[in-house]
Amino acid sequence: MEFSEYFPVWGSMTPQQQQTISASLVSRTVKKGAVLHSGGAGCTGLLLIKTGQLRAFILSKEGREVTLYRLFDRDICLFSASCIMRSIQFDVTISAEKDTQLWVLPSDVYKQMMEQSACVANYTSEIMASRFSEVMWLMEQVMWNSMDRRVAAFLLEEAAIQAADRLPITHESIANHLGTHREVVTRILRYLQSEGMVRLTRGAVELTDRAKLETLGSE
């Protein structure tokens, strides 16, 4: 597949602009676990995912993490190119959750396209609005929902992403997604197990009663 088929506003660009983009695109393959963009450290560029999965998260001074959102096939990662807008005043870390193939478009080239084309500029706004919506969903979760509901919602989301009921995930990793401590997650998972919603095995959590988890997660 070509970049033109992945980039929704390609058709709105002039041949000259298309040529500039094609000439500056870089294909990259990154291994699961690799960090693609690290907080305030420079401007990596716009990332467009061919296949794979990325995670955007924030880090506390003490190294605690909270997942903001995930990016999948055909998604665009804007905050790895945060220097395209001076008002983006926060640091996001991007890592690969699966082996991922992607294109990198240098920030200055993209910025130039935004300045030339209302269509590209509005598309960029839509991407940002979409990430903003995900962060607002998280904000509501954090503000109004107790951690047991957030764990239930996380397990269901994870099961949907992996299309499986058995999730090979550690308690530590769940804690890092949700911005809490491993001990808290372990206590909640044991409670969920005692209620028949999950089964805990070494290195995995198995969903055994989705309906009950859904009721808890959306309460």
Place this chain on the structure above:
Amino acid sequence: MEFSEYFPVWGSMTPQQQQTISASLVSRTVKKGAVLHSGGAGCTGLLLIKTGQLRAFILSKEGREVTLYRLFDRDICLFSASCIMRSIQFDVTISAEKDTQLWVLPSDVYKQMMEQSACVANYTSEIMASRFSEVMWLMEQVMWNSMDRRVAAFLLEEAAIQAADRLPITHESIANHLGTHREVVTRILRYLQSEGMVRLTRGAVELTDRAKLETLGSE
């Protein structure tokens, strides 16, 4: 003052566009306490503040509130016109914290300008990025900071906004800004008083040791 002096990208627009905007602008005066835009209820339009102060917040099903950010003179409120972008999938309530004079620009007119002008579109992105940054700051506060630090940071912010050390504010109102319960705020304020950082009087909180509050708030 004219709208053209408040709207930074006015000069980049065609005379035709300027005329369209001028013809559709509505001047409004709202009283302190008025709700200008309520969550998912329609699309109020873009608000541009002449003088005054607005508050953007989210509401839980139970009526709890959390302040996302404040808007001051010359600020633009984008999320009261959330229908200009389909990817804005969250509800924000906007109310007046002071008597406020503002312009309302209908959403469809603004959307048309965004589609015609890369400059207006990029300006819109910058506004959104700026609000996004404020929400991310809040997210970090909520995730990593304990409530006593958040109360300290809130009191300092409020003192800066009001340019006063004596804040006529109730414990209930502080709780609504921070998304917690009045009892929690009262307990923390009493602790801050016992440490000499504030003095509590009927209907007011007085900052008595800013340096100590700043140390706590930025820890």
